[in-house]
Amino acid sequence: MEMQQRKNGRRVVLSQTAYHQIALILEEFLSRSQARLALFADMSGYPVVYRGDADTLDLAALTALAAGDFAATAEMSRLIGQESRFKFLYHEGASRSLYLCAVGTDYFLMVVFDKSVALGIIRVLSHYTVEKIGRYIQELRQGGEQTHQFLDFEFRDMLARQLDRSLRPR
Amino acid sequence: MHIDWFRQEIVFKIVYYGPGLGGKTTNLEYLHAHLDPALRSRLVVLKSPEERTLYFDFFELALGAIKGKKPRFHLYTIPGQLYYASSRKIVLRGVDAIVFVADSQSARRQDNLDSLMDLELKLIEQGKTLAQFPWVLQYNKRDLTEIDSVDEMEQSLNFLRVPHYEAVAVQGLAVFETLRGVIQLLLNKM
Structure with missing residues (x-):
């Protein structure tokens, strides 16, 4: 049952350990890449952990749209005869760009970077970052017990x- | 549902489902326009050139901290037209509760049923079923003529006896009540 729930992204519980570890990985990514923002999110559209400059961004809306982007392009991938979805999505703007990279099947990494930063460095560092985060995904567990602790009667x-x-x- | 112990946040996903042009986007637009701006994110509306919802509409409702914990609600609509099946499947991923917005016009009777059956099939794909899931019915467009009576709609759609609301979303009638009702149901089922 727990595996089924996990597959469906039903109840995601982020422990403090997982949060800190992923936050550290994102900080390292930002300092090496000079990107503006790095955000780790759930394919259901929930922002999980982010680092960087998000003061002027509506992260809830941005994450929901990015999850929708993955979903739409997964369908495009299927229509052109691919079995799996695209590994990354790139949207180039005049001054800022977006790079989205799948982390397993249930999560993704979103990077916002300025035109002064080369796409190549974002691609390479994202690849390593996704690998590192992948090791902590098992920490993102569902747990009925933890849910009850959070949602007590009062x-x-x-x-x-x-x-x-x-x-x-x- | 997403629980973040570090930031002490809990996020619920509520989806407005139903046939095309039934009033799902109108519900979200009314809520967004009449909620305290401090409580909501911007409204994302992705419409086709014909003003139909393409991917989804979305906004976040963030309440103040309760016992140090911050509850948030992500409100989505789905595109009603049957050919946007893949978009609907995606939006339903990880859904915690549903408002089914039915169009009261008699001519839309079959569309309501088709959409409800489509919803049940999508839930089954996620290992869920309407019978064990928090959802409510909203009978919209009660101000129009040529509509089915509430009894007829209950007979046709409410086979699980879930709470129902008689609404005129374009005027805001029962829009807030519907949202309060579905959230209450969700909390009771936790």
């Missing part, structure tokens, strides 16, 4: 009351 009760107050038209 929290759910307070959340329900807050929703009642917040979810009203202005």
